[in-house]
Amino acid sequence: MMESTMPQLEIGSVKAKLPIVQGGMGVGVSLSRLASAVADEGGIGVISTAAIGRIKPDSDESDSTILREVIRKTKALTRGIFGLNIMMAISDFNEHLKVAIEEKVAVVFLGAGLPLRIPEIISVDRARNCFTNLVPKISSSRAAQAICKFWDRHYSITPDAVVVEGPRAGGHLGFRMEDINNPEFRLEVLLPEVIKEIVPYEQKYGRSIPVIAAGGIYSGEDIHKFIELGAKGVKMGTRFVATNECDVDSKFKQAYVDCSEEDLILINSPVGLPGRAIKSKLLTDVSRGIIKPINCLWKCLKTCDRRKAPYCIAEALSNARNGDLVNGFAFAGANAFRIKEIISVKELMSTLVEEFNLVTSPTA
Numbered sequence: 001m002m003e004s005t006m007p008q009l010e011i012g013s014v015k016a017k018l019p020i021v022q023g024g025m026g027v028g029v030s031l032s033r034l035a036s037a038v039a040d041e042g043g044i045g046v047i048s049t050a051a052i053g054r055i056k057p058d059s060d061e062s063d064s065t066i067l068r069e070v071i072r073k074t075k076a077l078t079r080g081i082f083g084l085n086i087m088m089a090i091s092d093f094n095e096h097l098k099v100a101i102e103e104k105v106a107v108v109f110l111g112a113g114l115p116l117r118i119p120e121i122i123s124v125d126r127a128r129n130c131f132t133n134l135v136p137k138i139s140s141s142r143a144a145q146a147i148c149k150f151w152d153r154h155y156s157i158t159p160d161a162v163v164v165e166g167p168r169a170g171g172h173l174g175f176r177m178e179d180i181n182n183p184e185f186r187l188e189v190l191l192p193e194v195i196k197e198i199v200p201y202e203q204k205y206g207r208s209i210p211v212i213a214a215g216g217i218y219s220g221e222d223i224h225k226f227i228e229l230g231a232k233g234v235k236m237g238t239r240f241v242a243t244n245e246c247d248v249d250s251k252f253k254q255a256y257v258d259c260s261e262e263d264l265i266l267i268n269s270p271v272g273l274p275g276r277a278i279k280s281k282l283l284t285d286v287s288r289g290i291i292k293p294i295n296c297l298w299k300c301l302k303t304c305d306r307r308k309a310p311y312c313i314a315e316a317l318s319n320a321r322n323g324d325l326v327n328g329f330a331f332a333g334a335n336a337f338r339i340k341e342i343i344s345v346k347e348l349m350s351t352l353v354e355e356f357n358l359v360t361s362p363t364a
């Protein structure tokens with residue numbers, strides 16, 4: 001890898017060479033192969049724990065056991081830094097967080113929900129003293145303030161970093177449908193607002209709480225722009241799907257290469273949030289009111305109402321992961337249509353560094 005002028009990213013007890021976090025992507029999109037490749041290149045790789053049991057459909061092991069195996073496999077593959085993405089909305093949240101702490105995972109990103117209460121099974125002392133750094137993902141300065149205030153008042157701790165995700169991201173979005181295209185909610189606007197909320201807690205605790213920007217970040221120039229705006233790092237999902245190492249079937253990756261801007265649509269997900277995805281037959285059927293029967297054996301999402309959900313999202317995402325994009329769909333960010341080829345993680349990271357360097361020293 002060429003010399004980088006990018007700053008390093010320090011989250012609590014860990015320091016990554018590059019300020020690039022690969023977004024955790026479920027179901028089974030970011031597992032050990034992708035996360036270890038990103039970690040090897042100096043970024044932070046992230047395993048998504050959402051419905052992780054679906055990667056071994058014939059196994060009777062619990063999701064937590066399968067998660068532990070995936071973590072151990074990743075450890076065996078890389079000496080770099082990797083973390084987990086655990087959605088607040090999943091029923092297994094507490095168990096997955098417990099596994100993360102027991103396995104001494106460096107960072108846990110907490111997505112899809114407001115992580116106010118620290119689960120009792122973990123205990124505040126443990127959260128304060130464990131190796132694992134806790135990083136909530138939020139989409140407004142109000143949410144940043146609510147978490148910092150609650151953790152300060154009840155636990156005397158701060159988050160180890162915060163991810164602020166704007167409305168151009170892939171996957172579930174922390175916005176109301178009507179706010180997604182409102183310029184007031186652009187990442188460029190949200191980021192400085194979130195940083196302002198965090199500063200008093202940095203001062204009170206005498207520590208840095210890095211703010212990481214996410215959602216629609218595509219190039220090294222974009223990374224530079226958000227670092228100039230005060231971000232200490234960026235989190236990117238869409239770009240990492242289109243890599244050789246991404247843990248999905250090649251048809252999923254090809255859907256990224258083939259999609260046009262018009263194919264990227266907003267949906268109402270059974271999780272109870274809007275989401276951005278590539279149009280598929282399943283999504284078209286659902287938009288026409290065709291209900292897909294749900295055979296729900298295990299309520300994997302706390303927020304899913306089985307009686308009203310038009311389809312099972314875990315199954316749809318798992319189908320897509322395995323290459324069935326007719327009975328499933330791929331989540332994707334607003335920039336997915338710009339992807340023209342599948343490359344290696346090494347190539348992607350080098351390109352991002354090169355583009356970033358060109359902004360900082362254009363004659364180099």
Ligand SMILES: Cc1cc2nc3c(=O)[nH]c(=O)nc-3n(C[C@H](O)[C@H](O)[C@H](O)COP(=O)(O)O)c2cc1C
Binds near residue numbers: 087168330331334
């Ligand atoms: C295919 C895909 C699946 C995703 N799954 C999850 C998930 O399970 N949990 C989560 O918190 N975020 C999820 N995300 C969001 C990413 O972690 C990341 O925050 C986002 O992709 C950043 O925006 P970008 O795609 O424009 O780079 C997903 C994104 C994509 C593209």
